Amino acid sequence: MARPTVIVIGAGLGGLSTGIYAQRNGYGTRIFEHARHPGGVAAEWKRRGYIIDGGIHFYMGWRPGRPDHDIYRELGIDQEDQYVEIRNYGRFLDPSEDRTLDITQDLDQLAATMKRISPEDATFINKIIRGAKAFTHSSMTTSMEKPPDMNRWWDTLKMMIQMKGTLRYYSGWYLKSLEEVTRELHDPWLAHVFKHLFLPEVPVVFVMLILGALAGGNMAVRKDGSGGFSRALEKCYLNLGGRVSYGSTVEKILVENNGTVGIRLGNGEEYRADHIVSAADGYSTLYDLLGGKYLTPELKKLHEEWPLWKPVVLINYGVARDFSHEPSIVMFKPASKTEAGYLSNDCWIIRIFNYGSQCAPAGRTLVQVMIESQWEPWKDLREDKEAYKEEKEKTSKEVLKSLNNVWPGIKDQVEMTNVATPHTWWRYARNRRGSFEGFAVTDKIFSTSVKRTLPGLDNFFMAGQWVVPGGGVLPTLLSGKHAAMLMCRRDGKVFNTPS
Numbered sequence: 454m455a456r457p458t459v460i461v462i463g464a465g466l467g468g469l470s471t472g473i474y475a476q477r478n479g480y481g482t483r484i485f486e487h488a489r490h491p492g493g494v495a496a497e498w499k500r501r502g503y504i505i506d507g508g509i510h511f512y513m514g515w516r517p518g519r520p521d522h523d524i525y526r527e528l529g530i531d532q533e534d535q536y537v538e539i540r541n542y543g544r545f546l547d548p549s550e551d552r553t554l555d556i557t558q559d560l561d562q563l564a565a566t567m568k569r570i571s572p573e574d575a576t577f578i579n580k581i582i583r584g585a586k587a588f589t590h591s592s593m594t595t596s597m598e599k600p601p602d603m604n605r606w607w608d609t610l611k612m613m614i615q616m617k618g619t620l621r622y623y624s625g626w627y628l629k630s631l632e633e634v635t636r637e638l639h640d641p642w643l644a645h646v647f648k649h650l651f652l653p654e655v656p657v658v659f660v661m662l663i664l665g666a667l668a669g670g671n672m673a674v675r676k677d678g679s680g681g682f683s684r685a686l687e688k689c690y691l692n693l694g695g696r697v698s699y700g701s702t703v704e705k706i707l708v709e710n711n712g713t714v715g716i717r718l719g720n721g722e723e724y725r726a727d728h729i730v731s732a733a734d735g736y737s738t739l740y741d742l743l744g745g746k747y748l749t750p751e752l753k754k755l756h757e758e759w760p761l762w763k764p765v766v767l768i769n770y771g772v773a774r775d776f777s778h779e780p781s782i783v784m785f786k787p788a789s790k791t792e793a794g795y796l797s798n799d800c801w802i803i804r805i806f807n808y809g810s811q812c813a814p815a816g817r818t819l820v821q822v823m824i825e826s827q828w829e830p831w832k833d834l835r836e837d838k839e840a841y842k843e844e845k846e847k848t849s850k851e852v853l854k855s856l857n858n859v860w861p862g863i864k865d866q867v868e869m870t871n872v873a874t875p876h877t878w879w880r881y882a883r884n885r886r887g888s889f890e891g892f893a894v895t896d897k898i899f900s901t902s903v904k905r906t907l908p909g910l911d912n913f914f915m916a917g918q919w920v921v922p923g924g925g926v927l928p929t930l931l932s933g934k935h936a937a938m939l940m941c942r943r944d945g946k947v948f949n950t951p952s
């Protein structure tokens with residue numbers, strides 16, 4: 454009997470993971486991808502001898518022996534020599550007040566340093582650190598063993614038992630945003646630090662999870678970056694017999710007799726398969742590719758009301774300078790407003806790629822600044838290519854001036870500049886309004902589950918960051934596994950994972 458066939462839309466992490474698990478379960482799969490490379494937003498690009506990593510900052514679950522590591526092994530992304538454990542989450546740097554603070558892996562040391570900054574805030578500090586310690590060995594896979602479509606009450610009970618040490622942190626004060634709780638602090642500078650441990654809008658429990666992962670040695674960077682990670686996934690998929698067609702934008706999902714039967718590309722070509730999985734942007738899948746016909750009230754609410762991750766501008770500098778003694782991440786508080794690029798002035802994330810030799814030629818360093826920005830003005834500006842180019846140039850010059858105050862001389866050492874705007878994310882990965890990580894992280898991510906099948910539509914499944922609000926590497930990879938589980942259930946097959 455011929456193998457059942459599957460078409461997957463999108464070769465990002467969600468699509469590649471779907472392809473791998475489907476191949477392992479006896480399906481013949483083919484991925485159609487809009488871009489010319491794998492990885493979606495987990496992307497890299499080359500400029501004048503530098504390799505720019507425009508994606509993933511932290512890999513959680515990378516450590517062998519932990520439950521989350523199983524998925525790394527199953528997907529062929531467990532190259533141990535590529536991961537470097539993060540011991541310093543980042544350095545807060547505020548040149549205008551001449552203050553710095555390192556977010557160390559040793560949480561007791563971190564708490565002591567913070568209490569020295571503001572003894573009156575000891576109760577707040579203790580509360581956060583105590584919570585973070587409870588998450589030191591927590592696992593994300595535990596709460597995501599099955600897709601919501603397959604979860605029964607006993608699965609929820611099992612999950613709650615497994616999470617008993619941390620369950621109490623998913624309620625009350627711990628679900629308030631950092632923006633809100635940091636108003637309790639006496640020291641404004643410490644309030645700035647706490648607020649920007651991630652993003653001001655995320656709930657307290659989310660940063661506890663992050664700090665817990667840091668303290669538990671469960672957070673890493675990857676020497677070969679997002680590009681290496683995506684290529685490893687692609688290699689695993691191709692080795693299992695999968696096929697990818699790049700530069701192939703799906704324009705429509707074909708439906709017959711209440712079931713999906715194929716896809717049509719932008720060039721008019723049509724391809725048929727027994728099952729279709731969309732691991733592309735959720736909004737365009739539901740509203741454009743399927744014409745808005747299979748929306749439930751929950752999905753409508755999700756896609757029309759839930760806030761998105763704010764888009765960012767990524768400014769990359771290739772610098773003829775050694776930065777080996779600097780931390781790899783700096784959370785920088787700019788002294789003044791930047792008059793270009795529609796940039797936020799709150800907290801800039803500076804990534805210094807000094808942990809691997811692949812990003813820059815010897816003796817040189819790639820320095821990347823990630824700053825929250827806005828979708829609309831960049832989208833409008835893109836209509837006029839010259840104006841768009843000018844704004845990018847102006848932005849990189851302005852931001853460099855700020856960097857020069859921290860690292861004097863850097864402005865004369867820059868030999869490569871590259872700017873990615875919110876529109877760049879749309880152009881290459883088709884994510885709605887340039888939102889590179891899907892729906893924003895709010896308190897609701899812990900109580901919202903998105904079904905991966907649509908009522909009244911057979912043979913269709915969804916995967917990727919738009920079905921796991923908050924996005925992120927592990928949830929996205931797990932969503933691919935879930936899509937394959939649902940396909941097996943649909944076909945009456947037992948789902949297998951490799952041993």
Ligand SMILES: Cc1cc2nc3c(=O)[nH]c(=O)nc-3n(C[C@H](O)[C@H](O)[C@H](O)COP(=O)(O)OP(=O)(O)OC[C@H]3O[C@@H](n4cnc5c(N)ncnc54)[C@H](O)[C@@H]3O)c2cc1C
Nearest residue numbers: 463465466467487493494509510511703733917918925926
């Ligand atoms: C700068 C940055 C930093 C990040 N840092 C972290 C981090 O530290 N930790 C973490 O866990 N996560 C991080 N993430 C998030 C994580 O990388 C994403 O959540 C994840 O990669 C999303 O994968 P995806 O497959 O769901 O979506 P995408 O990567 O968006 O993939 C979707 C793919 O579908 C394709 N596509 C869309 N429409 C079509 C169509 N019509 N036809 C064909 N193809 C189509 C797109 O081109 C794209 O390749 C970061 C992301 C970025 C950009």
